[in-house]
Amino acid sequence: xxxxxxxxxxALRAVVVGTAHSMGGTPLARDxxxxxxxxxxxxxxxxxEKDCTHELDALTSLLEARDIQVFRPESIDNLNxxxxxxxGVVIDDRFVVTRVISERAAEWEGIAPLLHHVRDSxxxxxxxxxxxxxxxxxxxxxxxxxxxxxxxDFARFTTSRTNEAALDWLSDQYQDWNIRGFELTKSDDxxxxxxxxxxxxxxxxxxxxxxxxxxxxxxECDRNFIRQTFDGxxxxxxxxxxxxxxxxxxxxxxxxxxxxxxxxxxxDQLQAWGYDVHTTILQETAKMEGLLRCVTxxxxxxx
Numbered sequence: 001x002x003x004x005x006x007x008x009x010x011a012l013r014a015v016v017v018g019t020a021h022s023m024g025g026t027p028l029a030r031d032x033x034x035x036x037x038x039x040x041x042x043x044x045x046x047x048x049e050k051d052c053t054h055e056l057d058a059l060t061s062l063l064e065a066r067d068i069q070v071f072r073p074e075s076i077d078n079l080n081x082x083x084x085x086x087x088g089v090v091i092d093d094r095f096v097v098t099r100v101i102s103e104r105a106a107e108w109e110g111i112a113p114l115l116h117h118v119r120d121s122x123x124x125x126x127x128x129x130x131x132x133x134x135x136x137x138x139x140x141x142x143x144x145x146x147x148x149x150x151x152x153d154f155a156r157f158t159t160s161r162t163n164e165a166a167l168d169w170l171s172d173q174y175q176d177w178n179i180r181g182f183e184l185t186k187s188d189d190x191x192x193x194x195x196x197x198x199x200x201x202x203x204x205x206x207x208x209x210x211x212x213x214x215x216x217x218x219x220e221c222d223r224n225f226i227r228q229t230f231d232g233x234x235x236x237x238x239x240x241x242x243x244x245x246x247x248x249x250x251x252x253x254x255x256x257x258x259x260x261x262x263x264x265x266x267x268d269q270l271q272a273w274g275y276d277v278h279t280t281i282l283q284e285t286a287k288m289e290g291l292l293r294c295v296t297x298x299x300x301x302x303x
Contacts, residue, residue, distance in 0.1 A: 020052035073110030135197025147198025
């Protein structure tokens with residue numbers, strides 16, 4: 001198997017889908033590291049392992065039915081390994097091992113065995129001081145779009161996962177690619193005011209279309225850039241729709257998008273744009289502030 005991903009929409013051939021096996025039960029509220037999980041812990045509605053397992057297995061079946069090779073992380077006892085996307089990212093033909101928050105660092109041990117065939121020269125590991133998670137990183141045909149937090153927000157918010165040093169480091173590793181950063185809006189307390197990652201407020205399709213929650217970006221200049229880039233091909237969603245993870249979709253070909261059945265406005269717009277929409281239920285998984293892009297880590301996309 002080769003590694004390849006240069007954008008968000010080429011035909012998906014191989015992917016890691018996260019696992020809920022032995023996810024560790026309901027954590028204490030004080031141990032939650034995103035506000036939506038904390039909200040559900042306090043409400044007594046935090047998702048159960050069996051429900052998340054059922055949802056992720058259904059997604060796996062959907063992908064395999066379309067001849068996509070699916071890998072699952074090796075299960076580690078008492079560890080939530082659902083959101084595989086954050087643990088690494090393939091850009092071009094190299095795998096970037098991300099440097100996540102300490103509470104999630106052990107998740108790499110479930111992904112690493114899947115990459116035993118990858119040459120060391122095609123595995124990139126950032127140094128200490130560079131922090132990034134895969135949900136913030138989007139390869140865009142010669143550009144790498146990165147959601148990040150500036151120094152003051154990075155020091156202040158647990159939900160800040162990618163720092164400015166990541167932009168510089170990725171620029172050094174991919175010197176033929178343009179690096180474009182988007183400062184994200186953060187909150188440790190209100191999930192409707194928190195863009196945990198770039199893919200929580202922006203989803204990009206093949207024909208220059210995008211789903212976008214403007215307030216997920218902190219700077220007005222970045223909001224204007226998205227609006228101008230996708231002028232006439234943009235669906236803006238509100239804070240409640242972002243909370244439901246309606247920006248967190250995944251394209252499996254240039255014309256096929258996986259969504260959830262309750263995202264009526266989004267799905268209608270995608271179909272009006274000419275995409276085939278395939279739906280699967282992830283309502284329990286979504287309680288932990290992640291959805292379709294978050295649970296999938298593409299290894300191979302092919303034109």
